[in-house]
Amino acid sequence: MLRETRHEKLLRLLREEGVLPVVEIARRLEVSEATARRDVSDLSGAGRLRRVYGGAIAREPVERPFAEEEVDDLPAKEAVAAGAAQLIRNGETVLLDIGTTTLQLARLLHGRKITVVTSSLAVYEELRADDEVSLVLLGGEVRRNYRSLVGQLTRAALREIYADRVFLGTSGVLADGRVLDTTEVEVPVKRAMLGSARQAVLLATPRKFPGTGSARVCQAEDIDMLITGQATDPATLATFREADVEVVQV
Amino acid sequence: MLRETRHEKLLRLLREEGVLPVVEIARRLEVSEATARRDVSDLSGAGRLRRVYGGAIAREPVERPFAEEEVDDLPAKEAVAAGAAQLIRNGETVLLDIGTTTLQLARLLHGRKITVVTSSLAVYEELRADDEVSLVLLGGEVRRNYRSLVGQLTRAALREIYADRVFLGTSGVLADGRVLDTTEVEVPVKRAMLGSARQAVLLATPRKFPGTGSARVCQAEDIDMLITGQATDPATLATFREADVEVVQV
DNA sequence: TCACACTCGCGCAAAGTCGCTCAGTCGCGC
DNA sequence: GCGCGACTGAGCGACTTTGCGCGAGTGTGA
Incomplete structure (x- = not known):
């Protein structure tokens, strides 16, 4: 090496x-x-x-994606989340990935008559007091920094689940359509999520193009819909459209 | 360290x-x-x-985050929990049932180098800030009033797990050795837990004899050890001893 | 005041860690 | 092929940290 x-x-x-x-x-x-x-x-x-x-x-601060106090680039994430929330119909089962964008989406799901399945402990905490939303936690090892569940147990749980849609977050999207993440342990979980839903929706604010990340999660072909902002790099969006991905710019 | x-x-x-x-x-x-x-x-x-x-x-101000919630019969539960905590060795994996007695046990596990697997969201909240304890959540539907995870997903997760010991709570124990619970949906989870550990330890304060409950979880034969108090009905204890259960009175 | 139990800091030996040197390996250009 | 430089893993002496024993110091109650 x-x-x-x-x-x-x-x-x-x-x-x-x-x-x-x-x-x-x-x-x-x-x-x-x-x-x-x-x-x-x-x-x-x-x-x-x-x-x-x-x-x-x-020396650099330990990555705490949910430093809660402030979410980076919040307005863009709220906009993308709002676009995602519109897709969801009553009675649906949705699978929510970890991350700050999907957490924003969870905030918009209060009072909806839906089932939310998630590996995000932040989403669980957001929705646990809401009687309307039926909430399902995937199992797994608790990762405290990321407030997520990972591991073999999480993947086993995903094999038992089939949702209407999965909403995936990401740390970066390359021009060739590769979807990235910063933490390798989360990758198998994200991949398993892709296989556990009828429709895969990628949530990515303009800053995620190209964003960061060293581990490849999937590519454009694995995604059904991409929800992003107006300022997103057009070349990357073209790649996604060529791969038959429905691109929604909010 | x-x-x-x-x-x-x-x-x-x-x-x-x-x-x-x-x-x-x-x-x-x-x-x-x-x-x-x-x-x-x-x-x-x-x-x-x-x-x-x-x-x-x-020197810095003392944190007092949570007001302790009221637990009925707390001293007895603390005593039983303390007896249980003594059993646990460093490096072990323990499976914790839902309930107030197991929650007391979780409180005693802070700083221990162990893996705690649980379907109790109360146990998760107790231990999530503790870096020493490695924490695994079983998946499942969130039951808000019981702060627990139940259902098919929980049982699926338990099939992937084998712990050193499981600590079971109960709502009541009959003189013939039947172990009861009040809520039927929890019963399959408790049974699955019994099959996912080398040793089954039942935690039951004296008031649980006979206690309440309409659903049968298991019987004396399915238990390896019973931890209870001094005031517990001797006839029931005799039943357990006959079934080769080690009885510990704290 | 005095006895007693507990606590303190220090010296010591064992265990663990550090940085250094040295020899072996690998890729590369000649 | 062959030397060269960069990098690696092992060995070694120096240093740091740790747990224990000991004598001195401190708080408590008769």
């Missing part, structure tokens, strides 16, 4: 975990402890992380 | 508790008293806490 990408991977791990002992870093990067130490030392010298005896601590 | 993170954890504990004796700090941090003293001394030197003879006092 090229050193640079391993450095990036280490930083990503740290953003996800906050703190990691050197032994754990070595294990996760599949290198010797000596090398892990060298990497940590390099990045510490570059000021990208904080070195402590026995391990490393993230 | 890394020293820095242990320092943070100590400060968090202090914010939660206000005051803590050194012995208690050592126990909760799982280090020797000598080390706990050193940590307290470090942080006191840095002005992060106030040192007093025998312990430490938070």
Whole structure:
């Protein structure tokens, strides 16, 4: 592996975990402890992380997508969520992915006579007090940073579910139609969601083009509808239209 | 554990508790008293806490987030829960049923290095802020008044799980050893739990003999251990002993 | 005041971690 | 093919942290 990408991977791990002992870093990067130490030392010298005896601590704030206090780019997300909410008819079962955009969508679903299935603990907390909405949680390991459920149990639960629509969030969409995510563990869950609904709707604000992300979730062909804003890169939208995706710009 | 993170954890504990004796700090941090003293001394030197003879006092304001909800017969439930907590070893996976007694048990599991699998949303809320405990939620429909997950999805999740012990609550136990519950929808989940653990432990305060309940969950033979109080009806206990159940009276 | 139990800080030995050196491996250009 | 530089993993001595024992210090109740 090229050193640079391993450095990036280490930083990503740290953003996800906050703190990691050197032994754990070595294990996760599949290198010797000596090398892990060298990497940590390099990045510490570059000021990208904080070195402590026995391990490393993230210098950049730990990724907390639901820092709740403020959602980045909120108006755009609300607009996309509103577009998505319009699609949903009474009596439907909808599958909601994790993320801030789908959380905005959940906020718009209060009082609707629908069934919401989700792996997002944030969505659960938003809707748990609402008697009208029937709420189903997928099982799985609790990921505290992301307030989500992941793992083998989540995928097993998805095999038992078939929803009318799934609303997927994303961290970035490339011009060739690839849909990305920043955290690898979420990818299998997102893929399983795609297979558990009649219609797949991707929610992506203009800033998500190209956005960020290192793991590929799926491509344009796997999506049925894309809901985005007016400012979204036209070339990418053309790619999606060619793949028979219905593009809605709110 | 890394020293820095242990320092943070100590400060968090202090914010939660206000005051803590050194012995208690050592126990909760799982280090020797000598080390706990050193940590307290470090942080006191840095002005992060106030040192007093025998312990430490938070300098930052104490968090008191939740008012404890009223639990009926609380002391008895706490005693039974304490007996159950003693059984659990580090590294174990435990399956927790819904109910107030198992919730008391969850309260005693803070800071333990274990995996807790549960269908109880109350247990999830109790443990979600605790980084030490690895938490797994079974999926299912959200039942708001019982703060639980039930249904086909919950049973499907249980088929994927095998725990070291399951801790079951109950609404009533009859003299012939039948274990009851008041709500029928929970029964299939409880039965599935019995099949998903090496050892089945029933938690039942003396008032649960005979208690209430119309639905039969299981019988004495299906249980491996019964944890109850001193005042429990001896005839019923005899039934359980005859069925090879280990009876613990706390 | 005094005895007693508890707590404190220090020295020590064991365990764990660090950074360094060194030899081996790999890719690359000549 | 062959040397070169970059990178890796193992070994080693130095350093840091940890738990325990000990003597001194501190709070409590008779």
